[in-house]
Amino acid sequence: MAIAPPVHTEEHARSWYTATASRTTDYPTLTDQVAADVCIIGGGFSGVATALALGEKGYDVVVLEANKIAWGATGRSGGQLIRGLGESPERYRRYIGREGVDAINRMGFESVERVRSIVSKYRIQCDLQMGYLDAALKPVHMKALADEQVWLEEQGYPRMVRLLESAELRDVIGSRQYIGGLVDEGSGHLHPMNLCLGEAEAAEQYGVQFYERSRVTAVNKTNTNGKHQIITDRGSVNARMVVFCGNAYLNDLEPQLSGRVLPAGSYIIATEPLSESVRDELLPGNHAVCDHNALLHYFRLSSDGRLLFGGRCNYTGRDPKSISQSLIPRMRKIFPQLNQVAIDYEWGGWIGISANRIPQIGRLNLTTYYAQGYSGHGVNATHMAAQLIAEAIDGQLSRFDVFDRIHHRPFPGGKYLRSPMLATGMLWYRLKDLLP
Structure with a gap:
């Protein structure tokens, strides 16, 4: 088994994604003063996808990343x-109306x-595979999934969904842990690092400038020219617009935003390569799977x-002593076939949790935008946020304003107490998961 370094270093996590990355970026460090229409802080999906969307519209964009894309x-x-x-979004109907609820669902x-459109348009090699199973562990989960299938059909969901009982699951997953599930052929899985790297390469075609190892230390709201001055360790950017895309890694750069999102740990292990026969036994349709807990x-x-097996979402702010030892027992419970399989990679990181579990997409003022708090839906939600911010900056505010009208309160307890308070609160959900 590979020995993982500390979860956070200046280089990429020593993960399977890093080992199979399509390219290694070597963007310069910002050491001068540059100008742009828009400066984006953060080089993950939110930042890179927003840069690409703005680049497509002809904007001059600079992306600043503290570490690597x-x-x-x-x-x-x-x-x-x-x-x-x-x-x-139904709970926010009084703020956004029926039309707003319907818009968010769409x-x-x-x-x-x-x-899918970006992957196709720019021919990004990121192992995109459609097919997803939401797996039920108990009857209450099956009831929820049956209701969801009805709702999807009512909404006119354009992809095929199938509710499977226990006897039908064998065609999708080789585990006795589940009593059924909802198969969605309109969802799937991909190599996230290669998608982001491919999007950055596509954005370069539109003149987007990327700077790595360029940590932002301050954002001056406006300077004498009516522009923002974004200051890094060794340089600065003057820009008409700023977009904060730091999410769980924003730290204290913008307190109005950092207080509304909680960094929570999530962790993954990767087995050694499995034989074709074992793969066909575990996941014969190559679906992605989440349980319904x-x-x-x-x-x-x-x-x-x-x-690739993940979970163990940790709200305490402390990483496990051993990622593998914390995840292997659950993996083997689901798939006893893997009892003797070696683990080649283990890694983790922070995801941004919103108190209400809905993405935070909005603006602090007319020239300062943000996107964060995806709460585990980051791969797709980041790209929707990017599209909405690009539309708003380009003067099309109708869809963006739906999210901007949703109020997001700071987590109680402040910087030092919010994590232990939420960790304590999550014990209730853990107990509910254990109930039949």
Whole structure:
């Protein structure tokens, strides 16, 4: 088994994604003063996809990344491309109206199509594979999935969904842990780092400038020219617009935003390559899988035949002593066939959690935008956020304003107490998961 370094270093996590990355970026460090229409802070999916969307519209864009492109949650995620943008927007109807609720639901479907369109348009090699199983562990899960199937049909969801009982699951997953599930052929999985790297390469075609190892230390709201001055360790950017895309790694750069998102740890292991017969036994249709627990586990096959298995979402702010030792027991419970299989990679990182589990897409003022708090739906939701911000900067505010009208309160407890308070609260959900 590979020995993992500390979860966060200046270089990429020592993951299977890094080992199979399509290219190694070597963008310069910002050491001068440059100007742009838009400066984007953060080089993950949110930042890179926004840069690409703005580049397509003809804007002059600079992206500043503190470490490397796709260094954070983007390059560490489960790589699951799942329709929807988080919790149902129905609870916000009084703020956004029936039209707003319907718009967010449609955007939840569109978000996946947006990723598929980018992959196709720019011919990005990121192992995109459609097919997803939401797996039920108990009857209450099956009831929820049956209701979801009805809702999807009512919404006119354009892809095939199938509700499977236990006896039918064998065609999708070789595990006795589940009593059924909902198969969605409109969701799937991919290599997230290669998608982001491919999008950065596409954005360069439109003149987008990327700077790595260029940590932003301050953002002056406006200077004498009416522009923002974004200051890094060794340089600065003057820009008409700023977009904050740091998410869980924003730290204290913009307190109005950092207080609204909680960094939570999520972790993954990758097995050694499995034989074709074992792969066909585990996941014969090559679907991505999530269980339906609140504190869920997720898994899928990689392009070279490994099982990538993730979960153990950690709200305490402390990484496990051993990622493998914390995940292997659950993996083997689901797939006893893997009892003797070696683990070649283990890694983790932070995802940004919103208190209401819906993405935070908005602006602090007329020239300062942000996107964060995807709460586990980052692969697709980031691309929807990017599209909405690009539309808004280009003067098309109708869809962006739907999200901007949703109020996001800061987590209680401040910087030091919010994590332990939420970790304590999540014990309730853990207990619910354990109930039949």
